[in-house]
Amino acid sequence: MTEKKLTHLDADGKSHMVDVSHRDVTVRTAQASGHVKLSAEVITMLRDNTVPKGDVLATARIAGIMGAKRTPDLIPLCHPIALHSVTVDCEIDSTGVAIVSRVKTADRTGVEMEALTAVSVAALTVIDMVKAIDPSASISFVHVESKDGGRNGLWKRP
Secondary structure, three states, X not given: OOOOOOOOEOOOOOEOOOOXXXXXXXXXXXXXXXXXXXXXXXXXXXXXXXXXXXXXXXXXXXXXXXXXXXXXXXXXXXOOOXXXXXXXXXXXXXXXXXXXXXXXXXXXXXXXXXXXXXXXXXXXHHHXXXXXXOOOOEEEEEEEEEEEOOOOOOEEOO
């Protein structure tokens, strides 16, 4: 097994932004997902579109897209890159809302953090919009599902 190196640390152990200027520009994609656990009452309200603050899923989708675009402002060592596509899908299930984001660019570094940020911000938005009704709402299972592009090619969660 090859030893993994932490690329955000220099030889002295200090954090720095990785130099990606030598990398090829390639199409890069990432998909992330997460879940917001909600009470049965809120799930019913979401299905009936009767949450007092408005259309929760539409607002969460837009918030997730906006979050992906702001990732380098939130995560200190992320490169600012042009995003060519961001989608955020929110689906009501039997225990809450499942969220999936897909992000695409043509650049020198991947978009995993943007996909994760999209899911996280969408999930936080769901909670913000229902917290008065369901203060126990919680976020779980936020993770990268897959990524593609660059020198490592396709990776999928086992």
